Amino acid sequence: MSEKKVGIYVDVENINRNGGFGMQYDVLRKFVCRDGSEPMRLNAYMGFDKQRSLHDEKYREKIRNFFSRIRSLGYKLVEKEVKWYQDEAGNRFGKANADLDMAVDALLQSENLDRVILITGDGDFTQVIRALQNKGCRVEVIAFDNVSSDLRKETDIFISGYLIPNLLAIKDSMPWGTIGSRVRGICYYYKHEEGYGYLRYLDSFGPLWITDPRDPESPYKTAYFNSEHLMSSSSILNDLPSRGHIFEFTLIKSERHEGQLQGEDITLIGRL
Numbered sequence: 001m002s003e004k005k006v007g008i009y010v011d012v013e014n015i016n017r018n019g020g021f022g023m024q025y026d027v028l029r030k031f032v033c034r035d036g037s038e039p040m041r042l043n044a045y046m047g048f049d050k051q052r053s054l055h056d057e058k059y060r061e062k063i064r065n066f067f068s069r070i071r072s073l074g075y076k077l078v079e080k081e082v083k084w085y086q087d088e089a090g091n092r093f094g095k096a097n098a099d100l101d102m103a104v105d106a107l108l109q110s111e112n113l114d115r116v117i118l119i120t121g122d123g124d125f126t127q128v129i130r131a132l133q134n135k136g137c138r139v140e141v142i143a144f145d146n147v148s149s150d151l152r153k154e155t156d157i158f159i160s161g162y163l164i165p166n167l168l169a170i171k172d173s174m175p176w177g178t179i180g181s182r183v184r185g186i187c188y189y190y191k192h193e194e195g196y197g198y199l200r201y202l203d204s205f206g207p208l209w210i211t212d213p214r215d216p217e218s219p220y221k222t223a224y225f226n227s228e229h230l231m232s233s234s235s236i237l238n239d240l241p242s243r244g245h246i247f248e249f250t251l252i253k254s255e256r257h258e259g260q261l262q263g264e265d266i267t268l269i270g271r272l
Contacts, residue, residue: 003036003037003038004035004036004037004038004114004115005037005038005040005112005113005114005115006032006033006037006038006039006040006113006114006115006116006117007039007040007041007042007043007106007109007110007113007115007116007117008028008029008032008039008041008042008043008075008117008119009041009043009045009102009105009106009116009117009118009119009120010025010028010043010044010045010075010119010120011045011098011099011102011118011119011120011122011125012044012045012046012098013045013046013047013096013098014120014121014122014143015119015120015121015143015144015161018121018143018144018145018146018147019144019145019146019161019162019168019270020119020143020144020145020161020168022168022169023161023167023168024166024167024168024169025044025069025070025073025075026073027164027165027166027167028119028142028164028167029042029073029074030205031164031167031205032117034205034206035207037114037115039074040109040112040113041076041105041109041113042073042074042075042076043075043076043078043102043105044070044075044076044077044078045078045080045098045099045101045102046077046078046079046080046096046098047079047080047081047082047096047098048063048079048080048081048082048096049081049082049096050081050082051082051084052082067079078098078101078102078105080096080097080098080101081096082095082096083095083096099122099124099125102120102125103124103125103128106118106128106132107128107131107132107135110132110135110137111135113137114137114138115137115138115139115140116132116137116138116139116140117139117140117141117142118139118140118141118142118155119141119142119143119161120141120143120151121141121143121144121145121146121147121148121151122148122151123148123149123150123151125141125151126148126150126151126154129141129151129154129155130154133156138156139154139155139156140155140156140157140158140159141155141157141158141159142158142159142160142161142164143158143160143161144160144161144162144168144270145270147160147272152272157208159208160246160270160272162184162246162248162269162270163184163185163186163201163202163246164202165177165183165202165203165204165205170182170183170184170248176203177201177203177204177221177251178251179251179252179253179261180250180251180252181250181251182248182249182250182251183201183248183249183251184201184246184247184248184249184269185199185200185201185202185223185246185247185249185263186199186200186201186242186243186244186245186246186247187199187200187225187240187241187242187245187247188200188222188241188243189241190237190240190241192237192240195226195227195228195237196224196225196226196227196256197224197225197227197240197241198222198223198224198225199222199223199224199225199247199249199263199266200213200220200221200222201220201221201222201223202219202220203219203220203221204219205219206218206219207219221261222260222261223249223251223254223260223261223262223263224254224256224257224260224261224262224263225249225262225263225264225266229249229263229264229265229266230266231265231266231267232266232267232268236268243272244271244272245268245270245271245272246268246269246270246271246272247263247266247267247268247269248266248267248269249263249264249265249266249267250263250264250265251263252264
């Protein structure tokens with residue numbers, strides 16, 4: 001069992017604004033520690049509008065419940081009070097810049113960490129990643145939409161949050177990976193002449209580098225699909241195969257290969 005020490009740093013505002021609202025923090029912790037790593041730091045950074053909380057009871061209760069739930073899962077919540085400003089046109093805008101706190105904490109606390117996991121798509125953390133790597137840490141990034149290309153290039157590994165089983169719940173779906181369930185994955189093979197291909201998705205938490213599902217240690221599984229089951233624009237087929245297109249689809253028993261799986265009702269939900 002690995003004894004590596006890991007730190008998780010969540011940019012809550014960035015994730016909530018970019019496809020990750022409703023992210024399951026318990027699943028995040030399990031996924032990051034999938035190799036037996038010990039979670040030394042679990043920090044979540046979030047803005048708090050104190051002025052609004054004074055007169056908006058629903059907001060106050062919503063924030064209180066979120067804070068309580070996050071803390072119960074072992075996370076330290078770092079609150080940044082929203083500061084209000086006025087631009088030249090007289091428009092008021094609020095800002096709670098927790099990025100600096102998150103960057104400083106990650107750099108200082110990395111002295112005792114082997115892996116640092118940044119949950120953000122903000123390109124401002126590109127230099128932070130480089131600094132952490134120079135200190136000897138392996139850096140991984142998890143995010144959903146609007147992810148900085150520089151951030152993805154700099155990190156040791158980027159993982160789309162959409163692809164992590166149950167990290168973002170799929171409404172009215174059966175348990176992930178079972179027949180009839182909705183899962184998310186990428187198209188790694190497509191034969192244009194015959195209009196069929198294969199989708200790959202994570203079925204469990206394991207070594208991500210073992211992408212061949214024929215390997216018994218691989219956490220991945222595959223599903224055959226036909227182009228007629230693609231619910232999105234047919235023009236997307238021109239881009240396949242692609243690891244930059246993320247699809248959500250229903251798993252059924254394969255009509256083509258006995259004992260295998262097939263994807264249908266395939267919808268494009270994200271691009272990298």
